[in-house]
Amino acid sequence: MNKNTFDNAVSSFLDEVTDQISYKPLRPSIRQELESHLQDHVEEYQSQGFSPEDAVRQAISSMGDPVLIGAELNEVHRIQKAPWLSFITALLLLTGFGLSAFIQWTPEQAANGFLYYIPGGILLIMTVFKGYPLLIRYRKILTVSICLLYLALAVITTSRVIIYWCPPLTYFATLLLIPVITILLYCSRKSKKKFMAAAVGSAGSWLLFMYSSRLFLIDTAIIIFLLSAIGTLCFMIHRRILPGKKKYLYSGALSLLVLLGSPLFLTASGRENIKAFLFPQSAVYRTLDDTYNGILVQELLSKTPLTHGLELSGPEMMDYGTGAWYFASRDPKQIGIDVTQQDFQEKVDALWDQGYHPRYIHYQEDQVTLWDILPQHYHNNYLIAVCIFLFGWLPGLALLGVIGLFFTFLFSCITRIHGHLASALAFSCGQCLLWQGIFYLLGNFGYQYAYFPNMPLVSEGRLSSLCNMLLLGLIFSAYRYDCVTEEPLNYGPVTSD
Known part of the structure; x- marks a missing residue:
């Protein structure tokens, strides 16, 4: 032949x-x-x-x-699908979009609103179909770019050059550092020198920025990053993705958590956050405090029935709206002032000069509504609590159940991923989404840590919402292409392929 x-x-x-x-x-x-x-x-x-x-x-x-x-x-070698996770993801997206449209609008919603669901949904779909293969192909460029973005934002924040978009961009970059560090750990795992250099360099930079800038410590993304990164590290140890004896690796991960988490306990702002989180009543000084919002939410939740919405009389609503229910016996000067009074501005100026910060009241007892007494930013920060206020505990618990099912299906898919890099990457993104959800729910029940995070899929946001769509899309994509995409064996962050 x-x-x-x-x-x-x-x-x-x-x-x-x-x-x-x-x-x-x-x-x-x-x-x-x-x-x-x-x-x-x-x-x-x-x-x-x-x-x-x-x-x-x-x-x-x-x-x-x-x-x-x-x-x-x-x-x-086939593309994998996750129909149940896809269904519940679409359900939560529609739920968040519907709740945002249903809840009474505020000036902030008119400016930002739920329009971010549209580009967020498009970004999610694009990432599902192209995310993981493109990440594997351009991993070096993406890793360096995100690290440089975070470095630039850290320098800007540390130097006190604050612009409008800086805080959300810092949040965005911090969350995206989680999958980036996961890729670095995976690709440097066989070289002890590279691994140690990456670990020491990252830890040193982290501690430098944490101790030099108080602004970093008031962002919930910091603790979400820590918990997600250490959780991912333990996952990689458990699956033997990282070589070495498990007991030494786990000890190193625990030591790293203590070291990197030290600014949360050893700095004044870090201790303030923890105190306000664990004991909100001890940190309430005025009605404009986030801790006051937490106490108010706890009070209103305790009065909400199981099967229907919260029912309060006009005088009761006025007491909650002005803060009199809490400050009448503690500090009457913090009680809200009616803007219809002719001497409003003079009173406010005088009180502010004395260190008092009363809330501005724009309604009367005969026209006050539930929307008037809710905390500021209720349309996205307290969406679960507002759902309970409006419809009762049972519908609210049903929504919590759907959110719980979402995370159950999410991690069920993640644990079925066989590829080492794909599973580690998906787990890191899942951890990031999970911890955001946990801190968001804690805030909805009166225990808020630092700034509110975004509830993935449900709560509206701007860059944080887009970031969550990107993270979720990477999980879908890693699961989808787990059996058909070849993973890199070596990694060089600067040189090209």
């Missing part, structure tokens, strides 16, 4: 096999691997005395039915 005949026979066989592979970008690598196997078989049969023609026929015959081979390979 001449070369052309051999090529035609082998090509026909390989075409039959690869035609069964549904993910077309995977066909060339499978074809190349099978062709190599065929060539080995041909050489083996020729060494046994077969003629070239008979060796080719025997080699092809020994491989088996090409359609069956292709079907089996397709079953192993």
Whole structure:
């Protein structure tokens, strides 16, 4: 058999096999691997005395039915789908969009609103279909870019050059550092020098910024980053993605958590955050405090029935709206002032000069509504609590149940990912979403840590909402392409491939 005949026979066989592979970008690598196997078989049969023609026929015959081979390979190397997770994700997105449209608008909503659900949904879909393969292909550029973005924002914040977009951008960059560091850990895991250099450099930079800038410590993204990064590190140790003895690795992870978390306990602003979080009543000084909002939410939740919304009389609502229910016996000067009074501005100026900060009241007892007495930013920070106020505890618990199902399905998919990098990346993104949800729910029940995070899918936001769509899309994408995308073995953050 001449070369052309051999090529035609082998090509026909390989075409039959690869035609069964549904993910077309995977066909060339499978074809190349099978062709190599065929060539080995041909050489083996020729060494046994077969003629070239008979060796080719025997080699092809020994491989088996090409359609069956292709079907089996397709079953192993196929794009995975997560229908239940997709369904509950769409349900929560529609729920968040509907609640944002239903809840009474505020000037802030008119400026920002729930329009971010639209680009967020588009970003989610694009990331699901293209995210993980593109991340693998351009991992070096993306890693360096995000690190430089965070460094620039850290310098700006530390130097007190504050602009309007700086806080949300810092939040955005901090959350995206979680998957970036996960990729760095994975790709440097076989080189102790690179691993230690990356770990020491990252830890040193972190501590420098944390101790030099108080602004970093008032952002919930900091503690979400810490918990997510350490949780991911432990996950990689548990799955033996990181080489070494587990007891030493776990001890190192615990020590790293204590070291990186030290600014949260050893700085004044860090201790203030923890005190306000654990004991909100001890940190209430005025009605404009977040801790007061927490106490107010706890009070209103205690009065909400199981099966229907909160019902309060006009005088009761006025007491809650002005803060009189809490400050009448503590500090009457903090009680809200009616803006209809002619001497309003003079009174306010005088009180502010004395250190008092009363709330501005824009309503009367005969026209006060539930929307008037809710905390500021209730439309996105207290969405779960507002749902309970409006419809009762049972519908609110149903919404909590759906959120719980979302995270259950999410981590169920993550734990079924086999690839080391894909599973670590998905777990890091899942941790980031989970801790945001936990801190958001704690804030809705009166225990707020620093600034409010965004509740993934449900609570509206700006860059934080887009960031969560990107993180969720990476999880979907890592699960989708787990069996068809080749993971990198080595990593060089500066040089090109």
